[in-house]
Amino acid sequence: xxxxxxxxxxxxxxxxxxxxxxxxxxxxxxxxxxxxxxxxxxxxxxxxxxxxxxxxxxxxxxxxxxxxxxxxxxxxxxxxxxxxxxxxxxxxxxxxxxxxxxxxxxxxxxxxxxxxxxxxxxxxxxxxxxxxxxxxxxxxxxxxxxxxxxxxxxxxxxxxxxxxxxxxxxxxxxxxxxxxxxxxxxxxxxxxxxxxxxxxxxxxxxxxxxxxxxxxxxxxxxxxxxxxxxxxxxxxxxxxxxxxxxxxxxxxxxxxxxxxxxxxxxxxxxxxxxxxxxxxxxxxxxxxx
Amino acid sequence: xxxxxxxxxxxxxxxxxxxxxxxxxxxxxxxxxxxxxxxxxxxxxxxxxxxxxxxxxxxxxxxxxxxxxxxxxxxxxxxxxxxxxxxxxxxxxxxxxxxxxxxxxxxxxxxxxxxxxxxxxxxxxxxxxxxxxxxxxxxxxxxxxxxxxxxxxxxxxxxxxxxxxxxxxxxxxxxxxxxxxxxxxxxxxxxxxxxxxxxxxxxxxxxxxxxxxxxxxxxxxxxxxxxxxxxxxxxxxxxxxxxxxxxxxxxxxxxxxxxxxxxxxxxxxxxxxxxxxxxxxxxxxxxxxxxxxxxxxxxxxxxxxxxxxxxxxxxxxxxxxxxxxxxxxxxxxxxxxxxxxxxxxxxxxxxxxxxx
Numbered sequence: 001x002x003x004x005x006x007x008x009x010x011x012x013x014x015x016x017x018x019x020x021x022x023x024x025x026x027x028x029x030x031x032x033x034x035x036x037x038x039x040x041x042x043x044x045x046x047x048x049x050x051x052x053x054x055x056x057x058x059x060x061x062x063x064x065x066x067x068x069x070x071x072x073x074x075x076x077x078x079x080x081x082x083x084x085x086x087x088x089x090x091x092x093x094x095x096x097x098x099x100x101x102x103x104x105x106x107x108x109x110x111x112x113x114x115x116x117x118x119x120x121x122x123x124x125x126x127x128x129x130x131x132x133x134x135x136x137x138x139x140x141x142x143x144x145x146x147x148x149x150x151x152x153x154x155x156x157x158x159x160x161x162x163x164x165x166x167x168x169x170x171x172x173x174x175x176x177x178x179x180x181x182x183x184x185x186x187x188x189x190x191x192x193x194x195x196x197x198x199x200x201x202x203x204x205x206x207x208x209x210x211x212x213x214x215x216x217x218x219x220x221x222x223x224x225x226x227x228x229x230x231x232x233x234x235x236x237x238x239x240x241x242x243x244x245x246x247x248x249x250x251x252x253x254x255x256x257x258x259x260x261x262x263x264x265x266x267x268x269x270x271x272x273x274x275x276x277x278x279x280x281x282x283x284x285x286x287x288x289x
Numbered sequence: 290x291x292x293x294x295x296x297x298x299x300x301x302x303x304x305x306x307x308x309x310x311x312x313x314x315x316x317x318x319x320x321x322x323x324x325x326x327x328x329x330x331x332x333x334x335x336x337x338x339x340x341x342x343x344x345x346x347x348x349x350x351x352x353x354x355x356x357x358x359x360x361x362x363x364x365x366x367x368x369x370x371x372x373x374x375x376x377x378x379x380x381x382x383x384x385x386x387x388x389x390x391x392x393x394x395x396x397x398x399x400x401x402x403x404x405x406x407x408x409x410x411x412x413x414x415x416x417x418x419x420x421x422x423x424x425x426x427x428x429x430x431x432x433x434x435x436x437x438x439x440x441x442x443x444x445x446x447x448x449x450x451x452x453x454x455x456x457x458x459x460x461x462x463x464x465x466x467x468x469x470x471x472x473x474x475x476x477x478x479x480x481x482x483x484x485x486x487x488x489x490x491x492x493x494x495x496x497x498x499x500x501x502x503x504x505x506x507x508x509x510x511x512x513x514x515x516x517x518x519x520x521x522x523x524x525x526x527x528x529x530x531x532x533x534x535x536x537x538x539x540x541x542x543x544x545x546x547x548x549x550x551x552x553x554x555x556x557x558x559x560x561x562x563x564x565x566x567x568x569x570x571x572x573x574x575x576x577x578x579x580x581x582x583x584x585x586x587x588x589x590x591x592x593x594x595x596x597x598x599x600x601x602x603x604x605x606x607x608x609x610x611x612x613x614x615x616x617x618x619x620x621x622x623x624x625x626x627x628x629x630x631x632x633x634x635x636x637x638x639x640x641x642x643x644x645x
Contacts, residue, residue: 007595037418075484075488081593098485099485100483100485100486100489101428101453101457101459101483101485101486102391102393102457102486103401103485103486105393105398105399105426106426106427108398109398109399109425109426109427110332113427136553136583138581138582138584138612139584140585140613140615141582151529151532152529153528153529154381154525154527154528154529154530154553155525155527155529155580155582156529156530156532156533157610158580158582158612159530159533159632162580162611162612166644179529181393181395182393182395182398185346206529208528208529208532210325211395211396211533212395212396213395216396232533233494233528233538234529234532234533235532236536236537236539237517237532237535237538237539237545238532238535238548239517239518242515242516244515244528244531244532244548245513245515245527245528245529245532245548246528246529246533246549247484247485248395249528249532250306253413258536274540274635275533275537275540276533276632276634277631277632279632289297
């Protein structure tokens with residue numbers, strides 16, 4: 001088992017003819033993802049690594065995709081997401097960075113109305129080792145197993161997943177939720193899914209400064225999650241008022257500090273690591289696993 | 290991007306929101322060309338909060354006083370921010386002060402309207418009196434939302450919401466919203482525009498004085514760059530990894546001086562630009578923490594070598610290189626950097642060099 005994305009995924013790549021789209025189409029195929037179609041308006045009829053390209057999502061539906069990944073540039077990303085949702089796609093992973101927040105809010109709510117899930121934006125996507133990958137996470141770091149990982153960051157997640165794999169802890173699913181203040185899927189969504197997933201035995205959350213998603217997750221864990229949860233929080237030394245690379249990583253009005261998040265997690269019984277690779281050690285030393 | 294009060298008020302006027310009659314000036318001569326009867330309110334234009342308490346708002350009864358206050362305000366620094374402009378306004382009669390704002394709420398992922406019957410003070414200080422109204426972004430502001438706030442504030446709320454949407458605001462705030470002779474007037478303006486949407490608003494003034502000159506240069510080059518207090522320049526790929534590297538330094542009593550996120554790139558030129566910026570910040574030591582995935586380690590190595598061939602770098606570079614093509618990269622960089630194996634070791638070594 002896995003959450004949200006498994007071997008039944010038939011993927012559509014929006015923005016497939018761009019540089020990133022082409023590169024990651026190949027990498028995802030190498031991971032084992034079934035990619036059935038691509039879309040780039042005006043480029044219909046071409047092929048990218050053997051995948052047929054269509055002018056619109058509507059036309060691409062003849063290949064029966066059930067999930068989509070969006071590489072479309074920020075000014076056009078909202079349009080691409082809405083197009084996928086209108087065509088009936090129920091899982092849309094948005095890789096694109098720098099999408100205006102008002103655009104994101106609209107497609108996040110539209111997805112809710114359509115009964116679909118959005119992951120991202122500004123995220124590395126989702127990978128279920130041995131099954132499928134919808135994203136840009138490096139293939140080599142993964143190992144099949146029973147740890148569920150949810151993160152607000154990209155590279156930091158690779159670092160942690162790599163350390164987990166090397167310590168012998170494979171993953172059920174690893175999902176990058178995105179570094180923006182407004183995102184489609186949250187820690188709580190991931191916690192719910194991992195708690196219900198039979199294969200997942202332990203959960204790792206990778207958070208960072210800004211907002212209150214970690215505090216809300218801690219509250220949820222305390223009353224709803226029975227599986228062991230481990231966490232790392234980036235930004236303990238970040239000054240207030242500065243955006244630390246991610247649009248969402250900002251301490252404002254005294255809210256969103258790492259201290260507050262670490263405290264909330266610890267109070268909910270979550271073990272918090274000091275260094276990213278320390279997560280693997282915490283799991284190793286935990287008698288519950 | 291935050292707008293200064295005067296720029297926020299200019300935007301307000303376009304949306305039919307009344308503001309006190311006013312003029313913004315930056316030189317003393319301009320005082321004599323102001324067509325507003327005394328008494329004046331003279332307001333230092335800064336982006337930081339707490340201006341009133343810091344003495345940044347003064348009243349002038351005549352020109353003599355105005356000149357004196359002008360000098361005072363222009364020489365003032367409020368929480369480290371220099372005053373560059375002064376807004377001069379008519380003094381209005383205030384019968385009541387409300388608080389009104391719209392912002393993007395991260396938790397609910399909806400717009401939030403906040404109204405308080407007691408304005409003019411810090412919103413946190415009146416938390417229990419605040420009326421919060423969630424607004425679905427697909428539906429927008431509805432008449433029943435407005436019926437939750439006093440009649441005299443409804444028209445201004447409608448206009449402020451339109452401004453908030455059409456200008457991609459993260460926040461549009463009026464505090465205080467003054468009731469003067471029965472009219473609702475925005476006595477202050479706080480507007481924050483979403484940086485991601487600035488391309489849709491070329492007409493807005495760019496005065497982001499919160500950024501240092503190097504931070505501005507970095508923004509123009511599309512590099513995430515933040516200047517900090519310490520002396521160790523951190524370059525990593527990915528915001529989370531860069532933050533984690535700064536945190537790790539702290540564990541070994543090292544202090545980060547620069548946060549530089551390379552992001553995902555396959556262009557050595559961008560790496561070179563990043564190092565150029567970093568060199569300008571004059572760190573005592575540079576710590577490169579690379580986890581190659583999308584960004585291949587050898588691409589970064591090529592950029593570093595190109596940089597070092599052209600510039601003389603007078604600080605050591607501690608490099609921890611992991612991931613895609615790490616072996617090639619390490620070989621290329623031997624002689625250019627101090628290579629270390631692990632994340633922790635890298636932080637320890639850089640912290641040590643930062644102390645010497």
